[in-house]
Amino acid sequence: MKALRFWNERAETMSADELAAVQLEGLKRTVRHAYANNAFYRGRMDALGAAPQDVKTLGDLPRLPFLTKGDFRDTYPLGLLCVPQADIREMHMSSGSTGAPIVMAYTEADLAQWAECMARCQVMAGMQPGEAFQIMPTFGLFNGGFGFYHGARRLGLFAVPASSGNTARQIALMRDFKVKGIGSVVSYAARIIEMMDERNIELPDLKVGIFGAETFSDEIRTRVEARLGITAFDIYGMTETGGVGTTGADCAARCGIHVWSDQYITEVVDPATGASLPDGEVGEIVFTSLTRQAIPVIRYRTSDLSRIVSRQTCACGRTGVRIERITGRCDDMLIVKGVNFFPKQVEQALMEIPGVLPEYQIIVEEREGVTDIRIHVEAQEGVTGYMVEKHLKEKLGFSPKGDIFKPGTLPRGEGKAKRVVRANAGSAGLPPCNVGDAGSAGLPPCNVGDAGSAGLPPCNVGDAGSAGLPPCNVGDAGSAGLPPCNERLGIRS
Numbered sequence: 001m002k003a004l005r006f007w008n009e010r011a012e013t014m015s016a017d018e019l020a021a022v023q024l025e026g027l028k029r030t031v032r033h034a035y036a037n038n039a040f041y042r043g044r045m046d047a048l049g050a051a052p053q054d055v056k057t058l059g060d061l062p063r064l065p066f067l068t069k070g071d072f073r074d075t076y077p078l079g080l081l082c083v084p085q086a087d088i089r090e091m092h093m094s095s096g097s098t099g100a101p102i103v104m105a106y107t108e109a110d111l112a113q114w115a116e117c118m119a120r121c122q123v124m125a126g127m128q129p130g131e132a133f134q135i136m137p138t139f140g141l142f143n144g145g146f147g148f149y150h151g152a153r154r155l156g157l158f159a160v161p162a163s164s165g166n167t168a169r170q171i172a173l174m175r176d177f178k179v180k181g182i183g184s185v186v187s188y189a190a191r192i193i194e195m196m197d198e199r200n201i202e203l204p205d206l207k208v209g210i211f212g213a214e215t216f217s218d219e220i221r222t223r224v225e226a227r228l229g230i231t232a233f234d235i236y237g238m239t240e241t242g243g244v245g246t247t248g249a250d251c252a253a254r255c256g257i258h259v260w261s262d263q264y265i266t267e268v269v270d271p272a273t274g275a276s277l278p279d280g281e282v283g284e285i286v287f288t289s290l291t292r293q294a295i296p297v298i299r300y301r302t303s304d305l306s307r308i309v310s311r312q313t314c315a316c317g318r319t320g321v322r323i324e325r326i327t328g329r330c331d332d333m334l335i336v337k338g339v340n341f342f343p344k345q346v347e348q349a350l351m352e353i354p355g356v357l358p359e360y361q362i363i364v365e366e367r368e369g370v371t372d373i374r375i376h377v378e379a380q381e382g383v384t385g386y387m388v389e390k391h392l393k394e395k396l397g398f399s400p401k402g403d404i405f406k407p408g409t410l411p412r413g414e415g416k417a418k419r420v421v422r423a424n425a426g427s428a429g430l431p432p433c434n435v436g437d438a439g440s441a442g443l444p445p446c447n448v449g450d451a452g453s454a455g456l457p458p459c460n461v462g463d464a465g466s467a468g469l470p471p472c473n474v475g476d477a478g479s480a481g482l483p484p485c486n487e488r489l490g491i492r493s
């Protein structure tokens, strides 16, 4: 049988004219649907003096109001729903770091649309019907696990729904079932590699990795590909657009993310003013869905920063718009001593230092209004903090403090890696708490700089503590009868 190059060749290779006609029809339909069936959308459009019949061409899109993450939160749980609740067949939700969660609801047709987008991504990555695909994001409210699953079912893959965690079992599954492709966050691939190295394991059947939910540098991609013997793809999508893969992925030609342009219109706007930016300029990515029913998005501001790289046909034969892999998020940008940068740039610079490993954290400390940065990074023997400081100074123009950790000692979570940790001034009356540990003495887990859980204040590494508590040091056995505070207990299975 001839290998599939496209899942939906017609949709993926439409001419520009055909695509424009499909987009205009989808836009008109979506705006009419949202206006007729949802009070929030109707209120927003009325307030701006915009009516569905005003949308006559694609150029009318900027006349419509934006939708933001805040709007999703303010309308929790189902204030953006445009169909009767009885038509919902599935939901997903992302917790985010602050405020109410973000909910996406799916009708039967929305689930089919998601499966279609995911199947396109999986074929674009080289997966073929009948091949085994291991799904390593969590199956639950987070959309990752089910997204890969719906796509795998649609495409006819052998789905291995491993979900997250238990790295030893993940590796055994891949080996025993001759898994060809994996889906996960790239930081989890790094964890698999660690265990393969420790135990001297090879996975000769593996050929494809599809990684989402985290931005990652080309340097990390190259390392993961070399050790796993795979081609790695960057998949894009979020709860608000309908989940992983809905807004596309990159192809083997590596020239940007192919946004499924018959399904979503892409705009790039100035994050400060909302003004449309020309192709090539970096700004905030804004999506309008063209076929979604339950919760369509009209001009959704993603907070993701990127630019349109091309509208020409790609070497792979796909048409539609291509955007650069995401640089960072508007709210991720760090400013230290007047220098602006994104975590991904730190990663890129770190990975250029020989002996530095892919596990790192950027600790942001705010003291008396001054922001300072420390880099915690795992490295092989011989790498010093000075080497890290010097290289980052050259690459990024500022000199953070570099702390070197032995391989396997930084905290590891199960989902998205927590790369940026905000630390601030201590906590009141609490015993030391373990970084990345499940806590001790009956305390709930607590993460560095994290607001903790169960209403506990943050617990900071290296902080002198407060309210008369002894210092809480990483790797310290604790003191004064308090439970140990040990960063070496990061979850590793």
Ligand SMILES: [Zn+2]
Pocket (backbone or CB within 6 Å): 251, 252, 253, 254, 258, 314, 315, 316, 317, 318
């Ligand atoms: Zn391509």
